[in-house]
Structure formats: structure tokens, C-alpha cells
Amino acid sequence: MGYEFNEKVIEHFENPRNVGEIEDADIVETVGSPVCGDMLTLYIKLKDDKVEDVKFKTFGCGAAIATSSIFTEMVKGKTVDEALKITSDVVVDALGGLPEKKVHCSLLAPDAFHNAIEKYKKEHDPKEQ
Amino acid sequence: MGYEFNEKVIEHFENPRNVGEIEDADIVETVGSPVCGDMLTLYIKLKDDKVEDVKFKTFGCGAAIATSSIFTEMVKGKTVDEALKITSDVVVDALGGLPEKKVHCSLLAPDAFHNAIEKYKKEHDPKEQ
Amino acid sequence: MKRVYLDNSATTAVDRAVIETMLPYFDKAYGNASSFHSFGREAARALESARDQVATLIGAKPSEIYFTAGGTESDNIAILGIAYANRDKGNHIITSAIEHPAVLETCRHLEESGFKVTYLPVDIDGRVSLSDLRDAITEETILITIMHANNEIGTIQHVRDMGALARDRNIAFHTDAVQSIGKVPLDVEFSNIDLLSISSHKLHGPKGVGALYVREGTAITPVIFGGGHERGLRPSTENVPGIVGFGKACEIAHNRLDEDIEHMSSLRDKLIKGILDAIPKSVLNGPCSDRLCNNVNISFEAVEGEALILALDRVGIAASTGSACSSKKSTASHVLLATGLSEQMAYGSLRISLSRFTTEDDIGYVLEKLPPIVERLRSMSPLWKEE
């Protein structure tokens, strides 16, 4: 059976926020791959433990685009810890819901962000240096 | 699938010839039974080796009624030997055809007639008396 | 010529409102419900609202309704699907002697592949006894399939008690409700039903559409394979206009249920009384109570059913008989014989089945035309003895 996106999802699909790259990003993280048909690259700039800027590029379906868009909008300006609380459930809620078979697409951005911060912390952990 | 009778079959069904009994019949022959859902009783009066009169009663479907009707019409007045040539094929042809699944109903009257004559011959065979 | 259609157990006229509802789905909202575009979404939405309508009529959840191509397919998917899914639990199936061929032939097929089937007898009213059913259950029993209402003699079975018995023993309970839906109030929860078959064309919906209700959590294996439609249980591009029409027909049936039952019952009773009064040596087949509101089945001594149907057809009355004089030999209805009726009377049966569109006038016409026809056929019958 087909599925239906609500207006808000469509709006984010048609006018995605924060698309692009950040040249001097602190972290660049890619999840997925063209082989699995879903791929997202997240560019993050941090300042004083806050997400100063974030951009994305995605090779993915409409839900992947819309969830990445709203996710970047939601984490921008937040502290890293606050941003880590924006899980896929939060994203789906913020969009007013997704068709059941599309819910998994909302994992891409939070996953990428989570991985990114983990890597970043590891790299900047004084104990590890 | 349903089936369709032609006009001639319908006409014989609605106005069957020679229905009834012959009180002083020379031969009365019944084929079939209520258990098999098809039953025909034929009353035959012979004279000088000719079928002087013939009547029938049937418990059977429309095709059984129509074929019995036309059969009696066809044999009446014929010599017994000519009448024995009125097989089910001849009856079906005379009616202008029957639906395939109804062809077997046209066996009733010729069968009854055949049996009747056989029995009659046996009973009246000088050699057997 | 006047034409009176009284063969509504065979099929019904599609309701005008149903046709109107279907029309846009042929050439406007004609998308494939699996497609990711506006045409597909229109179709998918229509499908889901039809699913709601069907579910509402029988007290199910929409997610428990699977659309099929008709009653036969629903019965096949239910019986084969449950049998194959439970092969390791047991190989015994219980049904009744008076089921529709869609159930009986499917059970016979399973017998050929190693299943054991008990065909429960019925009493003179066509009723399966609950204690027979209880006694038939073994450790191996995996499915009980007993029809809700019989298509020939209108007997309504006590499915609720049967369902309770099945549930108690952890056995799946399927009922063929093709004839009862829209004519008997039925709730799958109340009646302890696990699987239920419906066919659209028996309740003023289009032909070639049906549904199978499968209670949530019931283990069932697909028997048709393809693109995964209807959650894998019935693949094939969904027949959107047909399903939409079916949904509408269910909605109408639901809204008018009491009124329809009252209307048909009263005409039915008038017809039965009228025939039995007017025609000697005629007997009612099937029960006097718990009988489908639209079913009349009467046998006339010494009269053959197909001849009777043909004669009625000649005066514009469409009805049916339990006699089928086909290819090789005549056969009498297995249902009538199972009730203990003699062959002769079984061959002489007439089924008159009403619908919500049947009128007083139709009944009057039958009561005018039928007696002389029976008389004429009897006058030609070697079995008829004038008194």
C-alpha cells in the first residue's frame, strides 16, 4: 500500500532547511551508503559546547529529507547534550507523524549526530590524547 | 454455467404432445427412478407391427419432457423397426439441438421404447412360449 | 413480460448507491493503491475507508479485514491457510455435511494431502449439534469450519457456542458467513469467531469481491503468492472500485439491518404460508426458527425441480432448485439429503430467496403463478397420485 505524508513533512521536503556543506565544520559524519539506498552526511560546527551550525546532504527518500531538515533546525543553537535528546521519536513528533514504513528514515539524522558527537568527544577527550 | 434451450425445445416443454396414460396399452415401460431424478413411463399400443398410439409421463427436467414429447410424436404411426431407429441423436437433431449437459436426457425415451419392444418381443416370441 | 428476481442467494442486484460510489474509481481515481503518487493515495484512502465499513458491519478491527476476490477465495485462504500454518500441531479438521462446495471441496483437497476431516451430520432442520461437535474434537483438531447460515435451506447455526468450544480447546474457528452477512446481526467478538468469509455480491455489492476476517494473532499461511498486497495474505493489485462498492454495500447493510430483516422476514412468512396453503403435498425444508430472513425452500411431491424452474422462468420468475441435472446424471442437493429428505423430494425442491428489494407484489405474483405450474407438472408425472 502507498503512504501519505502530512503537510508539514511535505513543506520540509520542498523547502529543506540547512541543506549544504560547512567548509570549516568541526565534524563531518556520514551514515548509510548508496548501496543501502539511504545516505546522509551531516556537517557540524560547535562553539562553547553548543551546536553553532549544522548542515546536511542526503541521498534518500522524501522522509529522509524532511526528517534531516527538521532535525537540523531543532538542534541548531542547542547545547550538545540537549541536541542528543532529539531522538527519532522527537523528530517524528515534531513533524506531526510519519507513515509507519517511513519511520525508520527518521533514524538517519539523529544517528549521524550521535555518531558525530561520540567521535568528536573521543578525539577531544584529554584522557585519550 | 447455465444453459439455454432453443425455441423448439421450449415449445415442446410448454405444450408436450402425447402426455398421459393408455389404459389398454400393450406395453408399459418405465426407465429411471425418483432416486436418480429422471424417470419416464411410456405407454405403447401396437397394431400390425405399427405404433398405433404412444403416451408418456415423466418426472424429469425440461429436456426430458421436450425429448419425450417429440419422440412420441416421431414414433407414432411408424413401424416398430422404423421407430427403433429414432435414437437419442435423431431426437436431439429433430429438436434443433440441446445444451451439451442436457443431451443425456434425450436417452430416456428411446431407451424406454427399446426396452419395451425387446420385452414385448420376448413375451410374444412363439419360440419362448 | 413481468420479471421477478427471487434468486438472491445466488446473487443480488447491485444497489444504485453502490454503483454511484464505485464509478469515480474506474476512470478518475483509478490509481494503484500501492503507488506513491496522488492517484495511488486516492485509491489507498478509498481502500481503507472500505475496510472500516466492512469491519464495522461485523464488529472487527479494520486491520483484521483482508480483501479477497469473493467468498470462495475467502474460504480457501482461511481453510488452507490455517491447515498449513498448523500442520505441526495436528491434522484434523471438523466441518459439517451441509457446507458450500467452497468449503467442502477445499476440505476434500486437504484429505488428499494427509489431513483428516470430520463432516458432522445435521438434524432435520439442518442444524449441527453442539455435542456432536464436542465429541468430534481430538488432540489433533486444528480447525473447525461451520457455516453461519446455509445457502439452500437458510439454517442459522449457533456459532457463538461453537466458537466458545473451539476457543476453549485452542482451535481456530472459521465460519462461512457469505449468506448471513446483512441478514443476521453478527459480531465476531461476541460470537467467538477467529475467521469469517464474506462475499460482496450476496449483499447488493459487486461480484468478484469478498473479505476474510482474521482475528489478530491467528497463525495463517498465505496460499497465493505475489507482490505482498493485503499484508501478504492476498497479493494482486487491489480491485479498488469493487472494494469501494463492497464497503458501501456493507455500510448500507449495517444501517438498515433491522429494517431489512423485518421486511424480508414478513415477506418470507407470507410466501411460505401462501405456498403451503395453496399446494397440497408440499413441505417446507429447513427450520421454522433461526432461519435466514430471505430463504424459502419447499419441496413438491412428484415434481422435478429443474422443470419447475424452467416453467417459472417462462412466466418471468427467477428462482432455483436443489436439483442439478448436469453432464452425466442428475444429482440432488447434498444439503437436503443431509437433512434426511428423500431423493424424490430433494429433486422437487424450490428455493425462493428474497432481498431488500423484494416487494409484496413479487410475492403475490409467485402465489398466483406457482400453483398451476406445480399442478401441470404433476399431471405429467408418473409419481403423482391424485387422491
Place this chain on the structure above:
Amino acid sequence: MKRVYLDNSATTAVDRAVIETMLPYFDKAYGNASSFHSFGREAARALESARDQVATLIGAKPSEIYFTAGGTESDNIAILGIAYANRDKGNHIITSAIEHPAVLETCRHLEESGFKVTYLPVDIDGRVSLSDLRDAITEETILITIMHANNEIGTIQHVRDMGALARDRNIAFHTDAVQSIGKVPLDVEFSNIDLLSISSHKLHGPKGVGALYVREGTAITPVIFGGGHERGLRPSTENVPGIVGFGKACEIAHNRLDEDIEHMSSLRDKLIKGILDAIPKSVLNGPCSDRLCNNVNISFEAVEGEALILALDRVGIAASTGSACSSKKSTASHVLLATGLSEQMAYGSLRISLSRFTTEDDIGYVLEKLPPIVERLRSMSPLWKEE
């Protein structure tokens, strides 16, 4: 908003003339074709004339046409029916890697019950090689089932040669012609076909109806059980309006075949050229010759298909993709992958399928809207490298 329907391989709009032909069978000539009265005879006659119309389109005898509920059911009855009927002769089936799920899943089911299935590979154009087929045949082979034309990339197979090979070895040859009927001239005699599946809704007939052609004398076992309709191969009350509409659709397709093919081919070629010219890094999937007249399938580097379909939908264009991002994970088309296309390109495929109702205008609209959409999606794609 302008709406342009270009997903005709998924389903088609029902022709107005077809709807008109169906209408009386809903509420006037609504009888059951098995009934012995005037309503039944009207239905039976309509059924038989539809059977003639379907038979004429493929060069079969009417008695070789069995009506079904659609392409999936035709494929299932053909494959399971032949397999079960020939179990004692052998247990090997040959098919191709690019069949529709209605064939592939049915074959997989047979594998689970002891049959062996060979899935022949295809070349870059999606074509099965005749010598591969020859080599795959064993003493055990009882069925070859290769689709006539592919639903995704439009490849037309050389069924005549395959049929000859099968006939020579006394093996039943089935072809799924769901996509080709009405778009490729086909004669079952000329092409040595023993069984052939058709679906009404792919050629401007109603959904939920199909046919299976079975050559006279072919041993086949029923897989659905019931009242013996369609000579026992497909029991269930016949869907008279649907079948009548299907017959009419076949008649129309037969009468306009050359004209339709020319119309669609010319628009198809214009569309392919227009897209490939306007959009860099786009490649045509499927063959350049012996391609369905209504099929366009193009992949765009770095673009994901479902996003593309959604963007097209937003401007009113209905098309489809070989990408299906469903429940758990995305899957790329098994057909495109079988032709050797990379995953990325398979995910980025767009299928545009035309019909006899497609206009120059529709094509122009796609050529106007598609390039900027691809450009926008590429600008968001991490895989896109500007040159």
C-alpha cells in the same frame, strides 16, 4: 493543478466505452451465470462473448480461456497447477531472475515444497539467452515460465523460440503477458505458448479480473476449490461486469493495436531523447529495440527514486521507481540489479509508462518539470559531484 498520469504499467484508467459496457451488468442483467433462468442466461451469454473477445486478441480458442481475478492469480494457477499436475514427471522449473513477484514468489513457494527452480540470468538489456535456457533444461524439467515483457524495463523476450524449445522437449511453457497484451502483437499458436497470463487493468479494463490461457490438452490441477466454475479451474461466482469490461477492453485493444503501438512508441522515443538530452548523467535502463512501446526507465546518478517520485507528484506527475524504501530497509529493484546496474543507479531509477491516452502535451510537461527537479535533488545529494 495539472495532473499527468504516467504510471500505466501499475494500472490504467478504464476506457469510457468499457465502463458503458459494464454498467447494465450491475443492476439490470445481474444474474449469476450458473443460474437456470433468464437473468442467469443473460450473464452466461455475456461471459461467453467476453471469452471470445479475449481469445481473439491472443489467437486462442474461447474454450482455452479461463477467467481469473487478475494477473497474480493467473500466474499462481498456471505455475502451481502445472507443477502439481506433473509431479510424477519431474520437479524442475525454469524461470528468469526478472519475473514479477507473482511468478517469483510462487516459484519460491514451490522450492519450499521440494521443487527445484532455476532462475535464469539476463543480459544488460534484461534479456534471457536462449542457450542458457537450453542448457538449463533437464530430464526433470516440467515447466518453463518466462515473462513476455518486463514490467519495469520493458524488455520483450523471444518467447516464440523459447516456446519451440519447450515444445520440443515436451515441457509446458507459460508466459506472463500481463504487460505486453495490447502493446505487442501476440499469437499463442505462432509463439508456441501453452499457458499465458493476462490482467484486465493493465489494458484499460477494470481491476480484479484476468485470464489464464491454457492450451487444449495441457494437464493442469486446480489450486482453488469450490463450485466448479470455469471448468473447475477457478471456482467462484463469475464477476460478470468485470469480465464483460475485460472482454470489451480486449476487443478495443485488438482493433487499435497497430495504431496504439505507433502512438505510444513515438511518444516514448520523444520522451527518452528529451530526458537524456536535458539531464546529464542519466542512462536508459532496458533495451533500445524490442522494448515495450509504453516503457521509459531512466536512472539519474546521485538521485534517490522515491524522493524523485514525490517531487514529481508535487507537480502532478504520477510515475514510479524501482526504489522501495519500505518497512525496515530500502530495496533496489531486483530487475535493475539483474541487468548489472549498480545499487546507486538502481535506487535512482524512474519509470514512466504511457498509455493510449497519453498526449504530446503530457510528454512536454514532463520534459519541462523533470530537469529542475533532478537538479534540485542532486544539489542536496552527497553523491553528486558538479563537474
